[in-house]
Amino acid sequence: MEVVTWLSQVFSIMDELCDKYQLDKIKTIGDAYMVGGALCQPSRDHLSAIADFALEVVSAVQQIRTPGVNSPVQVRIGIHVGPVVAGIIGTRRFLYDVWGDTVNIASRLESTGQGGRIQVSQSVYERLQDCYKLERRGRVRMKGKGDQVTYWLIGRKNSDDDENLLMTRERAVSCLMFSNVNDINEVDFCVWRYDTTVTTHQILVRQMLHRSGLLARFPINDYALNKFIAALAANYHIENPFHNFLHALDAMHCIFLFLRRVQPLTDLLQPLEQLVLLVAILCHDADHPGLNNIFQERAQTELALIYNGSSILESHHCSIAYRLLSSINPAVLGSVPQEHRAPFRQIFTSCILATDMARHDHYMRKITKAVPILREAVAASSSNPGVAKVDQKHRTALLCMLMKCADLCNSTRSFDNSRFWAERLQEEYFLQGDEERERGLPVSFGMDRYADQAGTLAAVGRSQVSFLEAFALPCYEAVQQALPDTKVFTANIVNNINIWRKLSLTPLAQPSSLPGPGQAQLVAPSQEQNGRPRLPGPPRNNSEAPIAQQES
Numbered sequence: 001m002e003v004v005t006w007l008s009q010v011f012s013i014m015d016e017l018c019d020k021y022q023l024d025k026i027k028t029i030g031d032a033y034m035v036g037g038a039l040c041q042p043s044r045d046h047l048s049a050i051a052d053f054a055l056e057v058v059s060a061v062q063q064i065r066t067p068g069v070n071s072p073v074q075v076r077i078g079i080h081v082g083p084v085v086a087g088i089i090g091t092r093r094f095l096y097d098v099w100g101d102t103v104n105i106a107s108r109l110e111s112t113g114q115g116g117r118i119q120v121s122q123s124v125y126e127r128l129q130d131c132y133k134l135e136r137r138g139r140v141r142m143k144g145k146g147d148q149v150t151y152w153l154i155g156r157k158n159s160d161d162d163e164n165l166l167m168t169r170e171r172a173v174s175c176l177m178f179s180n181v182n183d184i185n186e187v188d189f190c191v192w193r194y195d196t197t198v199t200t201h202q203i204l205v206r207q208m209l210h211r212s213g214l215l216a217r218f219p220i221n222d223y224a225l226n227k228f229i230a231a232l233a234a235n236y237h238i239e240n241p242f243h244n245f246l247h248a249l250d251a252m253h254c255i256f257l258f259l260r261r262v263q264p265l266t267d268l269l270q271p272l273e274q275l276v277l278l279v280a281i282l283c284h285d286a287d288h289p290g291l292n293n294i295f296q297e298r299a300q301t302e303l304a305l306i307y308n309g310s311s312i313l314e315s316h317h318c319s320i321a322y323r324l325l326s327s328i329n330p331a332v333l334g335s336v337p338q339e340h341r342a343p344f345r346q347i348f349t350s351c352i353l354a355t356d357m358a359r360h361d362h363y364m365r366k367i368t369k370a371v372p373i374l375r376e377a378v379a380a381s382s383s384n385p386g387v388a389k390v391d392q393k394h395r396t397a398l399l400c401m402l403m404k405c406a407d408l409c410n411s412t413r414s415f416d417n418s419r420f421w422a423e424r425l426q427e428e429y430f431l432q433g434d435e436e437r438e439r440g441l442p443v444s445f446g447m448d449r450y451a452d453q454a455g456t457l458a459a460v461g462r463s464q465v466s467f468l469e470a471f472a473l474p475c476y477e478a479v480q481q482a483l484p485d486t487k488v489f490t491a492n493i494v495n496n497i498n499i500w501r502k503l504s505l506t507p508l509a510q511p512s513s514l515p516g517p518g519q520a521q522l523v524a525p526s527q528e529q530n531g532r533p534r535l536p537g538p539p540r541n542n543s544e545a546p547i548a549q550q551e552s
Contacts, residue, residue, distance in 0.1 A: 002067050007031060010073060013060050021049040026098055036098060039086050047081055047127055054079060054118045055155060074116040078109025081123050108142040109150065118153040125151045132156055136234060187257065187488055188414045191250045201233055202226045204249055208256040217271050218335040231324050235286045241424040243288035252282045254409035258402060262485045264378040268390055272340055273347060277399060279332055280351035281406050283321030288313060291432050298441050311356040318352045354400035355407045360471060363400050367478045370397040374482035401479055408472040412489040415499050422464055461504030468497050
C-alpha cells in the first residue's frame with residue numbers, strides 16, 4: 001500500500017505537468033510513465049514542451065522520499081522524436097496506445113539512462129541544441145539498435161548564453177592567435193598536444209580559415225561556423241583510435257600548410273576551390289565507424305547495400321557532411337554565392353571520394369597526366385605571380401591528389417608524431433579484426449592481434465614501410481613534381497621510412513612516447529568498449545512526434 005501511495009504521488013505530479021505543457025499522457029506501465037506531444041493536435045513547439053516537462057519532473061519529484069530508503073526520488077527519462085502510430089485497441093476497457101520505432105528508442109534511452117538525468121537521442125539533440133544545454137554522453141549500446149550517440153539534457157540556455165559563449169571564444173581566439181597556436185604554421189604541428197574540447201577545435205579551424213585569408217573573402221558568420229564545427233565533431237566517433245575528429249583536424253592542417261607555404265598553389269586554385277578543399281578535408285571521415293570498406297562489403301552492412309559496394313565509406317562521409325553543411329545554420333554554404341553552390345558540391349564530393357585508397361592508381365594516373373600542365377603554370381606564376389591558368393580538369397586532379405596527401409599527412413610529421421598515429425591506426429585495425437572474428441568473417445591481413453609478432457615494433461615497422469612506399473610517398477612525389485616547394489613533406493616521409501626500416505628489425509614492442517592530453521580523453525567510457533559500434537544508417541527525417549519515457 002505504501003508503494004501504491006508513493007507512485008500515486010509521483011504520477012500525480014506528472015499528470016499536472018502534462019496539463020501544464022499540453023502534452024498527452026499515454027499510459028503507465030508499472031512504475032513507468034509514457035507521455036507524448038503532438039499526437040492528437042499538431043504543435044510547433046511540442047519538443048520544447050516535452051523537454052521542459054522532463055526538466056520539471058526531475059526537479060519536482062525530488063521533493064518526494066523513496067519508501068524504505070528515505071532518499072529523494074530519482075527518475076530516469078528518455079526522449080526521442082519521430083513518427084508513431086496511435087489508436088484505441090480492444091473491445092473492453094479500451095486502451096489508447098502508441099507504437100513504432102520512436103517508442104522503442106525512447107524506451108531504450110530511458111532504460112540505459114541514469115537516475116535524475118534525461119537522456120536524449122541525436123535527433124532530439126539537433127532540434128534542441130539552439131535553446132537548451134546538452135552534453136554529449138557518447139555511444140551507448142541499446143538492445144536491438146546497436147550503438148547510438150546520446151546526449152544528456154541539462155537545462156534551458158539563458159537568453160544571453162549564446163552571446164556570452166561567443167564572446168568567451170572570441171577572447172580565447174585573440175589570446176591563442178599570438179601564443180599557443182603559433183606552431184600551427186609548422187610542418188610538425190601536433191594536434192594531440194591540444195585539449196580535445198569542442199572550443200579548442202573551433203579555435204583551430206577558425207585560425208586555419210583566417211590565416212588562409214578565406215574568412216576575408218567569404219563572410220562566414222562566427223557563431224554559425226562554431227555550431228557547424230561542433231555538429232561535425234559530434235559526428236566523428238571519439239572511440240576510434242585513429243579515424244576521429246583529431247585526424248580530421250590534422251589533415252586540415254596539412255591543406256592549410258599547402259596553401260600557406262606553397263605560393264603557386266594559391267595562384268593555381270580559385271578561392272572557392274581553396275575553401276572547398278579545407279572544408280572537405282575536415283569532413284572527409286565524418287561518421288567513420290572504424291571498420292573499413294573491405295569489412296563493409298564482406299559483412300554486407302547497411303552502408304554496403306546503400307552504396308552498392310562502391311567507395312562505401314567515402315560516399316557515406318559525403319552524404320553525412322553535406323547534410324550538416326546544408327542544415328546546421330549553413331555557415332559555410334551561406335557565405336557562397338548561389339551560383340557557386342553547385343560547383344562547391346561537385347568539388348566537395350570529388351575531393352572526399354578521392355580518399356578511397358582502393359582507387360589510388362586511378363588518381364595517380366590523373367595527376368601524372370596533369371603534372372606537365374601544372375608545372376608549366378607554376379613556372380609562369382614564378383615569373384609573373386597571379387597569372388597561372390589551368391583548366392578545371394587538371395585543377396580537379398590536383399585537388400584530389402592534395403586530399404589524398406592530407407589524408408596521409410601523419411607520415412610527413414616528425415617520427416615521434418608519425419609513430420603516435422601509426423600505433424593508433426594499428427589498434428583500430430586490431431579492433432576491426434576482433435569484430436571480424438566475432439562475426440565469423442575472415443580476419444583481414446594485418447588486423448589479427450593474435451598473429452605472431454602482431455603489434456610489435458618490428459611488425460608495425462614493416463607495415464609502415466610497405467604502406468608509405470606504396471601509397472604516401474608516390475602521392476607526395478607526384479605533388480612535388482608540380483609544386484617543388486612541397487619537398488619538405490617528401491623529405492620527412494623518406495626519413496620516416498628509413499627509421500621504420502631500422503626499427504622493423506627490433507623484436508620488442510614499445511609504447512609511443514609522444515605525450516598528449518588527448519590520449520586519455522580519446523578512450524571511450526567503459527560501457528562503450530563492449531564491442532565495436534554498429535553501423536549507422538543514413539540520417540532519417542523524423543516527423544515531429546516526441547516520446548518521453550520515465551521510470552522512477
